[in-house]
Amino acid sequence: MARLDLQDLCFSVGALEILRHVDLSVEDGKCLALLGPSGCGKSTTLRCIAGFVRPTGGSISFDGQSVLGLPPHRRNVGLVFQDYALFPHMNVAENIAYGLRRRGVPAAERGARVAEALALVRLDDFGDRMPGQLSGGQQQRVALARALVIRPSLLLLDEPLGALDRRLRDQMQVELKRIQREAGITTIIVTHDQEEALSLSDRVAVMSEGRITETGRPGALYRRPGSREVMEFLGVSNLLAGRVEHAAAGQIRVRVGPSLALRAAGAAAAGSAVHLGIRPESFAMVAAPSSGEGGANTFLGQVTESVYKGSHVELYVQGPDGLRIIVQQRGEALAGAAPEIGQQVALTIDPEAIVVFE
Amino acid sequence: MSEGRIYRAVVTLLGWGAVAFLIFPVALTMLVSFNESFFIQVPPAAYSLDWYRNIGNIHEIASATLTSLGIATLGATLVTLLAIGAAIAIVRYPLPGKAALTAFLLSPVAVPVVAIGIALVQYLIILDMAFTWYGLMIGHMVLVAAYPVRTLVASMTLYNPSIEDAAASLGANRWVAFLTVTLPQLKPGLISGFLFAFLISFDNYPISVFLVRGGLTTMPIELFNYISQNFDPTPAAFSTVYIFVVSAVIILVERRYKVVSLSVGR
Amino acid sequence: MTTRAAAAGAALRTSMPGILLVAPLVVFLLAFYVIPFAGMLRESFGAWTGDPEAVQAADWTLYQYQKLFDSARTLRALWRTIEISLIAVALTFLLSYPVALLLLRLGPGLRSALLTITFISLAASLIVRNYGWLVVLADQGPVNNLMVWLGLFERPQRLVYNKWATIVGLVHYCMPFMILPIYGALSRIPRSQWESARILGAGDWTTLRTVVLPLSMPGIFGGTTLCFAICASAFVTPLMLGSPATSMISQVAAEQLLIQLNFPFGSAVIFTLTALMFTLVFAYALIVRKVLRINV
Incomplete structure (x- = not known):
């Protein structure tokens, strides 16, 4: 030894x-x-x-x-x-x-x-x-x-x-x-x-x-x-390019597209270009709000492909502003009702689960 | 469906037919060796072992066979030893002009055998080595050196060089690793290379005929001379003995070292 | 410049162990193969006419080669050598390919028995095997007996000491050298290749022609080349089964040396054969590579 x-x-x-x-x-x-x-x-x-x-x-x-x-x-x-x-x-x-x-x-x-x-x-x-x-x-x-x-x-x-x-x-x-x-x-x-x-x-x-x-x-x-x-x-990930709109103590708001801004834990100067890294399993599906931009860090998308993987389901989601996102949902969280192709889903992300790269 | 049956029947028929062609003369020679008559007669009218007793009457057959055995054994051993280094160098080490070098080492099997004899006899006369047993052996060595090179290269490319690294990581230095890991792996290549070299040398006529004179003679030369001067079945008896000995050796070696599989492919 | 010299030095250092390992064999072959061949080549450009009384002419001359091309007998022997070799190689191939296909289909026990038989006939003495053909084709031998019995011959015919007996002997000698590499190539064709040809609608014969034959080309090339070299330089077989009227070129060369003691002419003959053989094999390789586009 x-x-x-x-x-x-x-x-x-x-x-x-x-x-x-x-x-x-x-x-x-x-x-x-x-x-x-x-x-x-x-x-x-x-x-x-x-x-x-x-x-x-x-x-x-x-x-x-x-x-x-x-x-x-x-x-x-x-x-x-x-x-x-x-x-x-x-x-x-x-x-x-x-x-x-x-x-x-x-x-x-x-x-x-x-x-x-x-x-x-x-x-x-x-x-x-x-x-x-x-x-x-x-x-x-x-x-x-x-x-x-x-x-x-x-x-x-x-x-x-x-x-x-x-x-x-x-x-x-x-x-x-x-x-x-x-x-x-x-x-x-x-x-x-x-x-x-x-x-x-x-x-x-x-x-x-x-x-x-x-x-x-x-x-x-x-x-x-x-x-x-x-x-x-280190595994599947979503990388979104954006610009920091607002920076405050330990949190920033990043504009990813004309209709979507995300809050993330991290530090970066306002106005700087950053990438946001999000693991597919960090998304949570919530009940879809009736219209418009949802709550905090929530956005609407349409399922384009759904791949069953046994313990989880992999969803390919077409988000706002042409974003394409891979989402993993555990089988039990879906309670047997996996979203179908073409269905509207609402996704929310914990700001702590977003990694900010300058 | 019927096309498949025809195909299989044709392949089977042609294949076994060709095998029969391959075996027939040898089998017939064995049969004729037990023939009582002085002339070759098929099928023999009566059987005897007379021609086996007559083998001793082939001119100098005992001493010629001993000479052939000695030359083939020593010559094949020497070329196999030379081939070990050459094969390792070819498979393992960077060498300038490796392809050309390999082609050169294997080329003696491709030039006319008679050419080796003709070229060597003139050269050995100049060196004052002609018509000696070692001059004869050198001639055979030139012819057969390619065989152990080929079988050793084949058996080395088959095996995994990382086992030598494994030996080193377990505490074996270069020589110990060579003796305990590399050499045992080369054994089939060594044995079959030696066997090829030995058999080709033992059987050689076209080189020997230029390099023997006087008392120096070999088995194939005496057998050939006897066949061209006599018509009795003594050579058949000798051939039968020869085939049995060679078959026994090959079957034994094949059991242990799988030489046939090494000779398959290039 | 110094960096290039250093790089060359480094290259030499890395290849040094290899050079040392291969050196003994190379030195041996230089001493007893390359130099004697160079000597023979030099001799073939000498002017000696075989007459001890004659005066030696110029040092380097094409006299022996001129003599060779003026000698109808030598040219005939050269042509006959090529002709016999080509026929023998073709027949050997036709006999050996089915054996290789058969080997592939046999169970492991029969296959290894048949491979061992092939190997033994490869190792059995050439003289012994030629002697076997002297027996088979003898006046009272089985072939003559069969022909007389069938009524095809009125009385036994002389079947040996001619061109065809030589060819039969050569084919017999070459078969193992053809069977083994072709079987090797066939056994390396993955099962899936045969099966996908069948699935795509090819019958057995079409599969053989369009898939198996091309894929076994490396073995075919190796076997035919080796057999051609063996036949073209054949010496013992035509000596035992042929006649002086059907002698092959190696015999002509050997006769010049052993009987006429004319070393320069013998050297020229044998060197011409060597050069011709290498040219033909090289052209063959080129054709296989360029025309058939098969890498051998």
Whole structure:
């Protein structure tokens, strides 16, 4: 277990800058998700930490000790590969014992630790199987056991659930969280899946174009992202452009169109151009007022498309002034009566749920 | 529906017909080897094992077979060792002009076999290495080097290079990772490459015919000479033994290493 | 300029491990393949006439090549080589494609048995297999017996030592080299490709012609090219199954060296064959790529 610090990490190939001054810290025993689209440099960061890529600048340290001079096999890092990279010519137990052999662990202790690792990932009876005989989820757990059994200072997971189908992914998310907590190990998860990042980690670092754009706790990052890019990357969102009409203590009024102004919590100079970010689930449907501009932060719209998603319904609403808005309503809130296409609806938004971007 | 039945019938008929064409001469050779008569006669009027006893009368067959075995074994081992490095370089490392280099390494199988013999005999005379067993072996090595390169490249492209990174992350240094992870993965490619090289070398006539003189001779040369000077079924007996040995080796190796699947495709 | 030199230096550094790994084989082939071939090429431009008494003429001359094109026998052998090779490759293809299709349809047990048989015949000695054809086509062999029994021949005919016996031997030798790559290509065609052709209204034959055949082209190209190279440089097969009147070009070259001891002329003949073979294969690849637009 260790604390990880990356300072000013840079990596470039020729003129191509892949990592640009990455600063990142993970507290001892915590789990950080590195989230970003493919090609943003998150995998390169992981390979730098593991020692497969030598950064062109900056430092990497475990518990304050620089590891830049260490080759991969001396870093004591557990790495779970995207394709698991199990050794196809060894059975499950031999795969898991591989790292222990390299460390000269005596046979008796090796057997005990392999059994312990198998128990941790709930594959107790699978020691004799060959990797080719396992399902994707089982292979993934073997890879995890193999990485954990060496008691690494750091656990790195590269798109750990990317190759699994949806059901298995949900199951493994819970499993992974339990194992990480039980092992109490400092972990970095690289992923492009925002749901995976939000649900698995203590902190999320969003990466784009070789930079860390924002870091934060999953909930805070989702509700109050610091930039439009992060907001859009972390799930579906509505972005409305407007101009600040009026600014008072902690609240502003923003004109979005000729017939619509919204109040939002935040600070911005009157007259400045801003964007308002609203999550689809922040809208509430209210009884439609008879006419005109409704109450505070309420507007009328017409449903153009309705998509049933099981636990909720997604509505595409044509608002005033040509606005197009995506709205999510939980099934029970609708009480079984989902609005039909063409129906008029009234939507209201809590000013606190609106994020203001300058 | 009937069109589908006709199609299946035609494919089955033509396919098995071609397979029969492939097997027939070999099967017939085996049958003829038990023929009692001095002349080739099908079907044989009477059976005997005389021609198996007569194998020893093929000129120098024992020493020639030993020479062929020795040259094929050593030559195939050497080219396989050379091919390991070459295949790793081709699959894993950046190389200038890689496509051209690969084509060059594989080219000896495409040039006329006789050309290799003709070119080498003149050259080896100059080097004063002609008509020696190692000169002969070098000739065979030039011909067969492409086979292990090809099978090793095929087996390396099939496998996942991230398992070496996995070994490194688990504490294996470069050499340990090579020995414990890379080499076991290359085994099918190594075995089938060696097998190809060995069989092609063991069977070679067109290169050997230029590079042997005097006491130095090989199995195919003596077999060929016997066939062109005699008409009795002794070569049939020898061929039967040969086919059985080769089949046994291939079936055993296939059971363990699936060499056939490696030879499928390019 | 210095940055370019530095970049070249960096490129060299990254490719250094690869160069070191490939070097031993390259050095071996340079020493015993490239240099001997260069020597043979040089020899073919020599003026030696095969007469030890004659005076050596100029250093570089096209004398041997002129002689080659003046020699009706050599030209005939060259043409015969191409003719035999093309016929043999065509027949090999026609026999091998159904085998590959059959392999695809068989159950796993039969398929692996048939693949193993194919592999064994690939590995069985060429001399042994040619000898098998000497037996099959012998005067008292099964083919003659059958023909006499059917009344097609009045008495046994001489079936070996001619062009067609050579072709049969070559086809037999080449079949495994054709079956394996074509089967490899066929087995890589996804099931869904066959099925979508059927769904779209193509019958079995139309599917074969319009979908399967084009998609297996890489295997066909690989197989036919390899078989053509094998046939064009055939030496043992025409020696065993043909006659001096049907000799192929490798035999002419070998005879110059082994019997006439005329190295320059032998070198010129074999080099002409090599050049011709490469030209034909290259033209074939070009046609397949440009005309059929299939990347092989």
